[in-house]
Amino acid sequence: MVGVAVLAATVLTVTAVAPAPAAAHGARPVPHVVGTGTVPVYSYAEAIRESVWVEAPMDSDGDGVRDRIAVDLVRPREAAAAGVRVPVIMDASPYYQCCGRGNESEVKRYDANGLITSFPLFYDNYFVPRGYAFAAVDLSGTSRSTGCEDVGGRAEVTGAKAVIDWLNGRARGFTADGTPVQATGWTTGRVGMIGKSWDGSVANGVAATGVPGLATIVPISAISSWYGYQRFNGVLRASDYPAYLHSYVNGRPAEACAATLARLRADSAEETGDYNAYWAERDYRTAAGRVRASVFMVHGINDLNVPTSQFALWWEALAERGVPRRIWIHQTGHEDPFDVRRAEWVRTLHRWFDHWLQGLRNGVQWEDRASIETSPGVWRDEPDWPARGARPVRVALGGGDGTTGTIGGRGARPGTVFSYTDESLGEDELVTDPNTARAGRLAFLSGPLTGPLRISGSPSVRLRIRVDRPTTELTARLVDYGTATRINHFASEGVRTLSTESCWGEASPTDDGCYRDTAEITATGDHAVLTRGWLDAAHHTSLRFTTPLRPGRWYTVDIPLDAYEAVVPAGHSLGLVLGQSDPEFTNVDDRDATVDVDLAASRLTLPAVGRVSLPAVTVAPQVRTESTATIRSDPVDPRRVPDRGRSTRD
Known part of the structure; x- marks a missing residue:
């Protein structure tokens, strides 16, 4: 590591904390809450790290066994010992082994026994000491999950949703040796999904199911309709695109998902460019009325990968239904706000999760809905987007x-x-x-x-x-x-x-x-x-x-x-x-x-x-x-x- 500039506020270890009011989810006062914010009181180095395979309600690879979705977890050990339940920040991704996450393309790393030792991104390091668990979920057919990746479809969304169901006691989970395991003893069941690009797209899709327990989503540079991503109003963006994406992230032997690959090619109707049942399944905007979670979306106005219509039409659909929401619009391309406006992003995200997951009354939900980069490095907060007037x-x-x-x-x-x-x-x-x-x-x-x-x-x-x-x-x-x-x-x-x-x-x-x-x-x-x-x-x-x-x-x-x-x-x-x-x-x-x-x-x-x-x-x-x-x-x-x-x- 070179030129480390450690921000003291983010690595502070608190040794004594005044009594805090209970979070809105109702238990007793908890040590990680002071006033209207969470503070880092738990040891990250000593946190519990574990892997669970959650059973999804479908068999997408047709092998006669329901898909099992791999979930790598890290959560505060002291909270578990004290019986303090914590909410979960969840990033469901197809990229944890094939490609990596973030600017530095980090992948999950495991020890010789298969125990997770390193998570990509900063969410675990920052939020676990503050009384959160972090779940890194392998989408169906990727990394250590079974099933087949169907590129935005039912298997992908249902598999990620099953993890939220498991966190709320509605689905079965197992360790690597098949031992049943439950989460209801250590979590409040409140989940916030976050992720950039494909990961954020999954968050949109899961929110559109209306699954109970999903309190908020933070989709970054995310897709809300896969048709609009791969077809530009009837124009092919590229040939054989769904199959290409499947193959790019596939973690299963080729023969295991050959039928899925064939369906992707046949059902996406490349020969016509038509919007059909295949694309309707992958159009989350049509189910905006089911969304129960609040939404904090971020998008680059010059994103040539995920076009800006993907956030704008989703934002419009959510606004029509009164969904609590917030938006950041920056001037770069397909980027994470962590690499555009880092300190302010971490501060704002922290307050957002504290409100929606910890139930803290910090007022973040009443602030201006839109924050817009108007010129390089210059930002302006506004009541809404599009601009009023x-x-x-x-x-x-x-x-x-x-x-x-x-x-x-x-x-x-x-x-x-x-x-x-x-x-x-x-x-x-x-x-x-x-x-x-x-x-x-x-x-x-x-x-x-x-x-x-x-x-x-x-x-x-x-x-x-x-x-x-x-x-x-x-x-x-x-x-x-x-x-x-x-x-x-x-x-x-x-x-x-x-x-x-x-x-x-x-x-x-x-x-x-x-x-x-x-x-x-x-x-x-x-x-x-x-x-x-x-x-x-x-x-x-x-x-x-x-x-x-x-x-x-x-x-x-x-x-x-x-x-x-x-x-x-x-x-x-x-x-x-x-x-x-x-x-x-x-x-x-x-x-x-x-x-x-x-x-x-x-x-x-x-x-x-x-x-x-x-x-x-x-x-x-x-x-x-x-x-x-x-x-x-x-x-x-x-x-x-x-x-x-x-x-x-x-």
Whole structure:
């Protein structure tokens, strides 16, 4: 370890604690509670470490035996000896052996007897001394669990749910030798699920079952609908994607899960891109009404792995049902807040769990719902998200000079048509030099903004089109043209790993809770793509079936763009760029289609806050750009695993 900067507040060992009021779950006063917060009074080094296999109510590998889900636990020994029951923080993951967790790709480690000796991440080091247990759960078919990993499906969610049932006395658990074991003697049964990416997606799925005992979830960069992750409105993100993800994390012999793999390939309907029963099973938003847990979600607004629609639509569904919730939105990519805003994250998470799991009245539930990074390292708390006062503003498209169209003003005259033919352009080719005629795209520009323009929510584009093929991929990008220093999320998701360390919690001889410090990566550039959207034109009527287009006929189609939060400064120009096949982000399928766009019947809709300062222009301004490739260090790969740890060598 190098350059250790230990935070005394996080490693303090308390030797004498004044009597504390009982937590709201009702027992007697407990030594780990002082006032409205928990304090580190228990030894992490001496904590109880054990493994349990929980029986799930299904046989996903078809071997005639119910799946058994491996759970590695660490809990305070002194609390158990005193009969003090503790709540559980749980991270259910497919990554504990194959790939690792966190920025340093930590895996679980065991001694020669199979006893867990080291847990990934800081949750155990920090929270166990404060009167919590931590459970690291292997998803079905991964690591030491039996069954088969079905990528967001029933086996995955039911297996993780079974662990909560076991913690509440409703399911059976066994040691490695088959001895029955119960948890009801040491836990309150209150569980908080947390995790980044796939782990957070499982938390969403389990919350959508309404399982009693799950008090809160903290989904970070998480999926709420696997269709929206692997299909962009009918467009394939990548071929054979469900099978690829299954194979990436599979911990079973190939023959054990061959049938599951075959079902993933057959049922996901790659040949059509349709939303069907397979995807409905993996769409947690449809069950938002069952959610009993509070939700604290975190997402990077520039996450190109798990698109921002995944948090925005889930947030909207929960809001409609009055679910207690909170959100952090940062400007990096697919990142954990521990590596973006570390000290404040640990402090806030601690208070969140103290309230929802320990029952402490610390007021965290009454604070502003949203915390938003407005520029690199600058944060603002707000009552809600999207921002209060955000409203859909329709913006007309104009013909401009016939090469570059315009945004704003009265728009084009009836009968103004722009046409473009598919060229499978990469993003750099699409958005640079918008005043230059370039085959395969259409570009529209506003005049220089007369004031700052805040976008808060989900934009969309409505197009009146005529296509000479039965379908084509339609893409849209909203671009900020103007020089600024921004988070460079193309470089290691926008976060650099430093050589110094800080420690968060207590240590054992095999698990020290110390992690490399991080810093955001910035770059100064003359433009930035804010948000993107895709649509298979044959899915313009419904995502459940295709409606092939008839050449020569006009259709109205809507392209939803991913949610965004930004302020475009005064003097910058806002751009809308349309393309077709998108080789960097989706499965390339160049159909050579020609698309005619009726500008007078087309528009951009912006979720704008306050006054919209788009000047009415009839000719697009001259905008000059450089290639964004000069700042990219990570290629955009459409077939991504929903988490990729960064190396400490970044």
